[in-house]
Amino acid sequence: MGHCSQDYYLCWTTRLLRVINLLCACCSLAKSSGAHGSGIKEFRTHTSLKAIRGGSVLLHAIPEPGEHTRVEESFWGYGPESQSILLLRIRNGKEDPQWFGLEDKYKQRVQVPNMTSLRIHNLTSQDSGQYWTQFTFPKGRLIKLVFHLDVYDPVPPAQIRATSVSITPSWCNVTLECGATGALDVLNVTWGSKGLPTELEQRGTPGSTDPGTLAVSLPLSQPNVSLTCVVSNPVDQKNATVDLVDICSQDSYGDRTAILMGSIRMSYLAVILILVAGICLWMIYEKVMEMRRSRLYISF
Structure with a gap:
């Protein structure tokens, strides 16, 4: 009511029109959804997408081979079917989309390249979830798609430290630990080597169930051996390298x-x-x- 104090009737008229538009959009959705029961074909596909926090993601419907029919109308929403929120509608011939829900959260970050695509910029962790879209073609033909989006944090810098060093006249036995300080997601850790013979690589397999721990036995006569640790999640990775000659x-x-x-x-x-x-x-x-x-x- 605070925004309606200056022009009460104009404000409430605007709100009423928005409600009517939302009802019309819902009726259009219901009508098109019920049309396939009369013999009009409908397609449903599910797509999993992964993106990095701060980046962007494109929700794009790939037409079927031979599909060149013009899209008349498209709807985009967020959430599972039981708690679905209608976000916007795009109509052929209209330049700007019509918003219905979560406008404050998405409008400044959403770009509509065409009738079958939606791009979200400046992703946050809260953007993870399920998105859906419905395209209406001439004669009531429908295509429905569901996108499952997972937004991951960037991987912090990787770090390697020697937790144990034992040197004999001929061998250097080293235990290394690799990780990323401050990581919020579950990270994968893999090791790579340069200049380490195959038989020594086999001896250097992790001695514990923790993939971030690596035990290596290196002959002191073996020059220029380095180990690289790669810390990654599905969308990002960081690595660190240590020269064993510096340790041994x-x-x-x-x-x-x-x-x-x-x-x-x-x-x-x-x-x-x-x-x-x-x-x-x-x-x-x-x-x-x-x-x-x-x-x-x-x-x-």
Whole structure:
């Protein structure tokens, strides 16, 4: 009522016309839907579509071979049949579609390339669901199509980290983990290698049920070996690559050993300092107690 305060009759007349148009559209749908019972052929097809959040998707009806009959009218809706919402109607010869529902949600993001296509831009996760369309041809012939749309989030950057490194005089045993931080969808993880012999690839199969974990044993004499992790969902993928020579090199092993030995030395030094400080405090305490006992003896 707030929008009708300035021109009450004009506002309610506009609303009444919209309701009448909606009723006419529903009657047209019901009439065309019931026509196939009189012998007019009807086709129903289901199509699954996958798209990425922020991208666009085209809902397009592909005509059958030899189908060149002009479409007179098309309807587009959203939701399953039990909770279907009529979105818009497109009539041949009319430039702009006629909207009936969810106009605020879709109108600024919907483009109508032709009578049998609908494109939705700037997709969100909430756009996932079932869409349907119905085309009416001359003589009442119908084609109905249902589109099942799944909108996925973009895949975050892939990351590889070494969780375990064990180096012997001849071999480097590495356990790697791959993943994508902050991923909301369930992601697939696959591994690829470059420069790794086939027999070593077989030894490097994942040692756990987690496909994101890979264990590899590499001879130190084997140069230029790299592993690539690919993290993907049905519409997007990211990858990361690590050179095993950087992990397994003797220099890096020596560096890690030096750091470890330095940490051990620092720990020993800290323990020694704590012991020395404790001994000093104990000696000071004994000296103070001896002085107190001396004073008590003199007073007596």
